[in-house]
Amino acid sequence: xxxxxxxxxxxxxxxxxxxxxxxxxxxxxxxxxxxxxxxxxxxxxxxxxxxxxxxxxxxxxxxxxxxxxxxxxxxxxxxxxxxxxxxxxxxxxxxxxxxxxxxxxxxxxxxxxxxxxxxxxxxxxxxxxxxxxxxxxxxxxxxxxxxxxxxxxxxxxxxxxxxxxxxxxxxxxxxxxxxxxxxxxxxxxxxxxxxxxxxxxxxxxxxxxxxxxxxxxxxxxxxxxxxxxxxxxxxxxxxxxxxxxxxxxxxxxxxxxxxxxxxxxxxxxxxxxx
Amino acid sequence: xxxxxxxxxxxxxxxxxxxxxxxxxxxxxxxxxxxxxxxxxxxxxxxxxxxxxxxxxxxxxxxxxxxxxxxxxxxxxxxxxxxxxxxxxxxxxxxxxxxxxxxxxxxxxxxxxxxxxxxxxxxxxxxxxxxxxxxxxxxxxxxxxxxxxxxxxxxxxxxxxxxxxxxxxxxxxxxxxxxxxxxxxxxxxxxxxxxxxxxxxxxxxxxxxxxxxxxxxxxxxxxxxxxxxxxxxxxxxxxxxxxxxxxxxxxxxxxxxxxxxxxxxxxxxxxxxxxxxxxxxxxxxxxxxxxxxxxxxxxxxxxxxxxx
Ligand SMILES: [Zn+2]
Numbered sequence: 240x241x242x243x244x245x246x247x248x249x250x251x252x253x254x255x256x257x258x259x260x261x262x263x264x265x266x267x268x269x270x271x272x273x274x275x276x277x278x279x280x281x282x283x284x285x286x287x288x289x290x291x292x293x294x295x296x297x298x299x300x301x302x303x304x305x306x307x308x309x310x311x312x313x314x315x316x317x318x319x320x321x322x323x324x325x326x327x328x329x330x331x332x333x334x335x336x337x338x339x340x341x342x343x344x345x346x347x348x349x350x351x352x353x354x355x356x357x358x359x360x361x362x363x364x365x366x367x368x369x370x371x372x373x374x375x376x377x378x379x380x381x382x383x384x385x386x387x388x389x390x391x392x393x394x395x396x397x398x399x400x401x402x403x404x405x406x407x408x409x410x411x412x413x414x415x416x417x418x419x420x421x422x423x424x425x426x427x428x429x430x431x432x433x434x435x436x437x438x439x440x441x442x443x444x445x446x447x448x449x450x451x452x453x454x455x456x457x458x459x460x461x462x463x464x465x466x467x468x469x470x471x472x473x474x475x476x477x478x479x480x481x482x483x484x485x486x487x488x489x490x491x492x493x494x495x496x497x498x499x500x501x502x503x504x505x506x507x508x509x510x511x512x513x
Numbered sequence: 514x515x516x517x518x519x520x521x522x523x524x525x526x527x528x529x530x531x532x533x534x535x536x537x538x539x540x541x542x543x544x545x546x547x548x549x550x551x552x553x554x555x556x557x558x559x560x561x562x563x564x565x566x567x568x569x570x571x572x573x574x575x576x577x578x579x580x581x582x583x584x585x586x587x588x589x590x591x592x593x594x595x596x597x598x599x600x601x602x603x604x605x606x607x608x609x610x611x612x613x614x615x616x617x618x619x620x621x622x623x624x625x626x627x628x629x630x631x632x633x634x635x636x637x638x639x640x641x642x643x644x645x646x647x648x649x650x651x652x653x654x655x656x657x658x659x660x661x662x663x664x665x666x667x668x669x670x671x672x673x674x675x676x677x678x679x680x681x682x683x684x685x686x687x688x689x690x691x692x693x694x695x696x697x698x699x700x701x702x703x704x705x706x707x708x709x710x711x712x713x714x715x716x717x718x719x720x721x722x723x724x725x726x727x728x729x730x731x732x733x734x735x736x737x738x739x740x741x742x743x744x745x746x747x748x749x750x751x752x753x754x755x756x757x758x759x760x761x762x763x764x765x766x767x768x769x770x771x772x773x774x775x776x777x778x779x780x781x782x783x784x785x786x787x788x789x790x791x792x793x794x795x796x797x798x799x800x801x802x803x804x805x806x807x808x809x810x811x812x813x814x815x816x817x818x819x820x821x
Contacts, residue, residue: 297789301809303648305816307786352784354816358648385558385656387615387726388809391644394694394728394817395637401820410782427819475816479784 271330272362279328279336280366280374288375290314292325292367296379300357303384304393305473309352310340310365320369325351329471331361333434337471343462347421347483351464354473356390356434359383392431392474401429401475405504407490410479420486425479426456428494428502434470451476453495458487458508484508539600540566540585540593545746545754546708548574548685550601552585552594553753556721556801559586559617561657566590568617569748571712572598573705575682578607582703582712582748584621587657588664591621606630608680610689611670612714612750613697614641615726616649622668633680634670635691635699642669674701692716695732696724696750702742709745711757719752722800723764725771725810729817733768736761767796775814776821788815 276282293311300306312322321344327337337355342348357363364378392398406427433449454466454476463482476494487508494502542550551571559565565586572581572594579602584591598606609625610633612618619642622632646667654662672678674691685707692700696715703712715724716732716739725732744757774792783791789808792815797803 297786297808301789302812305785305812307784307789307812309784309786352786354785359651383652383655384809385652386805386809387617387649387724389645389648391641391648392698393726393813394698394731395640395644396698397694397728404820406820408782429820473816475820477785477816477819 271335272364275328275330275335275364279326283374285366285374285376288365288367288377291369291375292322292365292377294327294363294365294377294379296363296381298380299382300384301388303358303388303390304356305354306357306381307352307354308363309350312349312367314369320371322348322367323370324368326364326366326368327353327355328364328366329355329357329361330364331359332356332471333358334470336469338469339467341462341465341467343457343464343482345461345483345485346458346463348464348480350423350481352479354477355471356473357381357383358390390434392433395431398429398431398474402431403500403502404429405492405494405502407492407504407506409509420484421481422484423479423481424490425477426454426492428454428476428492430474430476430494430496432468432470432472432474432476449497451494451496454478455493457491458482458485459489459491461485461487463490537589537592537596539596540570540590542571542594542597542601545748546705546710549705549708549710549748550574550597551748551754552597554585554617554751556751558802558805559653559657561661564589564661565617565620565653565657566593568615568715568750569752569754570594570618570621571748572601572606573682573685573687573703574602574604575685577604577683579604580608580610580680580682580687580703581606581625582610583612583618583714584609584625586617586620587661588621588623588666589661591624594621595624607682608633608672610634610680610687610701610703610712611638612701612703612712612716613699614638614645615697615715616653618714618750619668620649620653620662620665623664623666626666626668631672632668632670633672633674633678633689633701635701636673636675637691637699638673638701639669641697641699642667692735693731694727695735697727700727702739704742704744709743709757710748711742711744711746712748713739713750715750717747717749717752717760718764719749719755719760720801721751722796722803722806723767723810724806725768725813729768729772729775729810729814733765733772736765736768763799767793767800770796771810771814772818775811775818779815779819779821785812785815785819788812 295309410423554567570583771793788811792811
């Protein structure tokens with residue numbers, strides 16, 4: 240709930256910026272992070288996340304619409320705490336809260352990769368919530384792309400054709416021996432994930448937002464990963480992650496979008512093991 | 514005396530913008546065929562220094578009217594193009610054709626707004642301008658500055674091309690073709706039959722690495738139909754005016770290499786980050802601005818090809 244509210248607040252403030260002072264000017268003179276900690280995390284204390292959560296992004300957003308990001312948990316094997324959730328915040332984006340990932344208690348997810356839109360020169364924060372109830376933060380700085388790249392879609396008709404398609408893929412993790420049950424998988428969801436914040440230059444109206452706001456992934460009936468998504472997630476949301484197999488024979492995903500569509504799919508796990 | 518002087522100064526101030534406009538330098542153009550004029554942009558990113566003049570722009574003179582094809586990367590470049598038109602013809606500019614939404618081709622539109630001038634574009638151009646216009650203005654304000662970008666207006670077309678459209682300039686007819694997504698999702702080409710000249714917009718790049726901002730697969734598919742256009746020469750979006758269709762060879766090789774490399778990466782389960790680093794690496798020595806665009810092309814192509 241708080242996540243939703245924070246996002247709405249951020250959209251409202253963007254509209255105010257777009258209608259008033261130039262956004263670029265505001266960005267140079269003001270660090271949005273303290274305000275975001277208040278809006279998204281209710282001002283809870285932030286601890287140094289250097290040993291807890293890693294965030295990797297290219298230094299420059301080559302394509303503003305598709306910037307890869309990888310989140311990696313860094314807790315040592317003996318650590319009694321576990322990562323409960325990871326929130327990804329792109330400070331200077333129109334809607335900074337990109338996604339909140341909730342990690343299944345038994346799935347041991349250690350790596351999550353997705354793709355985001357980056358509108359501006361920006362800090363990107365990853366905030367991990369551990370089972371001890373504390374928040375740990377890491378950040379990277381990303382330069383906006385130059386040239387004719389834009390966070391909006393490249394092929395709007397094709398994006399509509401994809402709507403609701405779901406793909407699952409399992410990867411063999413080369414650095415892991417055959418004895419381990421650590422797996423790597425990917426879920427793709429066809430969706431324009433329209434940010435809705437661009438103003439139509441002709442009508443001067445904002446195009447309505449239309450995006451995937453919820454995704455749940457299970458192995459059999461055990462939750463692996465859930466995502467609460469915002470408009471900063473790229474078109475055709477793509478989540479690649481590691482997890483530990485519980486021997487389940489099926490993988491299941493359910494996505495919901497802001498128009499109330501529900502997309503569901505189930506796949507057989509290749510080689511379930513254990 | 515002092516009083517008269519200040520009135521004069523005031524009048525000069527009021528006139529100054531008009532004088533500046535009237536006296537804007539002419540954009541250098543060459544007549545590549547009778548009645549066909551082209552300015553060849555510099556192969557570079559848009560900057561304050563080059564005033565955004567990186568794309569090829571041009572105009573076609575018929576017996577009764579002129580058509581301008583792309584307006585450049587700033588209103589200043591647009592005004593310089595207008596001055597070049599005026600030094601070669603006093604016929605009315607009936608059409609301003611935008612080959613697509615990218616700022617280096619359309620930021621000069623405001624220089625041509627006037628009675629009797631229609632803006633012409635792909636049927637998807639208004640949507641692209643709506644979705645991207647403000648982002649482009651904000652982004653290029655950072656790199657090109659307020660002076661150049663402050664006067665840019667996003668001007669959508671009023672004449673839309675659904676499939677093909679012929680425009681009559683007086684004993685000279687231009688054939689406009691709207692393409693499915695390729696370089697972008699709103700590419701338009703302009704063919705002048707009389708001289709055999711094809712204005713290809715960014716469907717064709719030479720020397721400047723091709724930029725994929727629509728559909729790599731769509732672009733590769735379009736090359737067949739593009740080759741079939743019976744032109745003698747092409748005015749590419751970037752790079753020198755060249756013989757047709759030989760001019761397509763480099764672009765075809767690059768796009769095919771990119772697609773082949775990306776397919777191999779997707780097949781072997783590599784992450785999208787690997788595409789930026791490895792795809793089409795063999796093409797590096799053959800293009801200008803390779804490091805500015807290849808990683809981006811690879812990223813975009815990966816997100817398309819992984820759905821195969
Ligand atoms: Zn272009």
